[in-house]
Amino acid sequence: MPGKPRSEDLRVRAIAAVLEDGLSRREAARRFKVGDASVIRWVAAYEESGRTSPLPTGGDRRSVLKPHRDWLLALRRKENDLTPEAIGERLLAAHGVSADKSMLSRFFAAEGISFKKNRARQRAGAAGRGRGARGVAPRAA
Numbered sequence: 001m002p003g004k005p006r007s008e009d010l011r012v013r014a015i016a017a018v019l020e021d022g023l024s025r026r027e028a029a030r031r032f033k034v035g036d037a038s039v040i041r042w043v044a045a046y047e048e049s050g051r052t053s054p055l056p057t058g059g060d061r062r063s064v065l066k067p068h069r070d071w072l073l074a075l076r077r078k079e080n081d082l083t084p085e086a087i088g089e090r091l092l093a094a095h096g097v098s099a100d101k102s103m104l105s106r107f108f109a110a111e112g113i114s115f116k117k118n119r120a121r122q123r124a125g126a127a128g129r130g131r132g133a134r135g136v137a138p139r140a141a
Contacts, residue, residue, distance in 0.1 A: 005054030006034060006054070008053050011054075014038075017031060017032070017054065018043050039043060072108075084105050088100060
């Protein structure tokens, strides 16, 4: 499981142990008490590009849905019973943008829109049939 990036100093020392001292990558990993795969990746990155620093983490990922916000909200207003899957299919057909269910759910949640079933229909279904919460008619007293 990945944790915090290791210091650049440790990376430089592990890379030097492999390239200058002749240790294997696994021997260097044992010496510096890090994972074998870490030293393998550090040496590979150094050999490919000379990079010893960790790659940046986090940051702002631009949503591919924001440019289509108005279209998505208008579609949801026009047809409010569409599922995220159906919206994704329409978005792909209309704009060529691929968006999965979770991406669309996060987008609409940020807009304050949920995909829960119609509450009025839920109340009418249970109360309209004279049934309790489990769909069983109440007992006569």
